[in-house]
Amino acid sequence: MRNLLIICLILVSANIFAQDFIILKNGEEIEAKVLEINDTKIDYKKYTNINGPTYHINKSEIFMIKYESGDKDIFNTSAPTRKTVSPVYEKPNDFVYNPDIGTPNCQTQKARGAKIFGNRGNEVFFRQDLVYYGYDMTYARLSNPKRMGESMTLVQKYFNDWNLEMEKNVGYPEFKKWMRKPSMLLGTPVFNNYYKRDFNKFVEYGNFCISFDDLQKIVKSYVLRETQGIGMVINIVNFNKDREFSMQYVTFFDIKTREILYAVLTTGEAGGGGIVGHWAKGVEEGVRAIFIDEIFKPKLSNNGMIPSKIRLY
Structure with a gap:
């Protein structure tokens, strides 16, 4: 009887102090014991002070609750309602190249970072x-002063080979596996949009950057078949010969609204033989070694979480 009583007390204690995780949309995680969920807010106690005060948090701030049992509740993932009226996004019928995208002679980044x-x-x-x-x-x-005047030749000769090499090294099957997204779909590639670019403006004398605002313009210009879900694209920004790095965004956006939900600018050290393999290696380094291994797998959602040794700017 005594042993049975002890076992019961242990089970009751485990239930009382079960640990839940409240994951906020800003990336913060709260270790808690969830007490009640109503229409607008959640009541909980801090796991580290289970006998302390009861806290309240609005459901609009919460992305997901992971319960001690392993169950999950995912809350409304749409963007917060704003009081101001925003312009309605109009889906383009044709892709239009924007010659004003990008900033030449911008600040040069470290060769490996995010x-x-x-x-x-x-x-x-x-x-x-x-x-x-x-x-x-x-x-x-x-970015290579020695290649000035060769823009059209380089685009015509190497763009398709670069795409094939990058997809071979870090492509759709790899992302599904590394990101643990077995349901990820393969959409119509946006790569062929480059046919509408200015072929004479590929080589730059100095560094070249694309701002987040410009990235948002690029995403809004895409002509896509899908109407909902999260779109993923890798936007190549710069191959920098002086510093020997490749710069690219790994971009995730709401397909319906085209709002960028999350984007990681990475740089990776270039290397390898031939002009195709050399820069494709930099992309692989920036996407797999930096984005996948250093950012995505540990689920880093803001710059304060990035180790200083690889933090850009």
């Missing part, structure tokens, strides 16, 4: 309705 944009990374980490659109080199530049 910077996070967007505040809805947790949706990307946990949702399964992703659509992969491949690599986009429409606005990519090569």
Whole structure:
């Protein structure tokens, strides 16, 4: 009887102090014991002070609750309602190249690093309705003064080979596996948009960057078949010969609204033989070694979480 009583007490204690995780849309995780969920808020106690005060948090701030049992509740993932009226996004019928995208002679980055944009990374980490659109080199530049005057030749000769090499090294099957997204779909690639770019403006004398605002314009210009889910695209920005790095965004956006939910700007050290393999290696380093291994797998949702040794800017 005594042993039975002890076992019962242990089971009751385990139930009382079961640990839940409240994951906020801004990336913060709260260790808690959830007490009640109503229409607008959640009541909980801090796991570290289970006998302390009861706290309240609005459901609009919460992305997901992971319960001690392993069950999950995912809350409304749509963007918060704003009081101001925003312009309605109109889906384009044809892709239009924007010659004003990008900033020449911008600040040169370290050869290996990352910077996070967007505040809805947790949706990307946990949702399964992703659509992969491949690599986009429409606005990519090569920073190499010795290649000035060769833009058209380089675009015509190497762009398709770069795409094939990058997809072979870090493509759709690899992302499904590394990101644990078995339901990820393969959309119509956006790579062919580069046919409408200015072929004479591939080589730059100095460094070249694409701002987050410009990235948003690029995403809004895509002509896509799908109407919902999270789109994923790798936007190649710059092959920098002086510093020997490749710069690219790994971009995730709401297909319906085209709002960028989460984007990670990465740089990777170039290497390998031949002009194709050399820069494809930099992309692989930036996407797999930096984005997948250093950012996505540990679920880093803001720049403060990035180790200083690889933090850009």
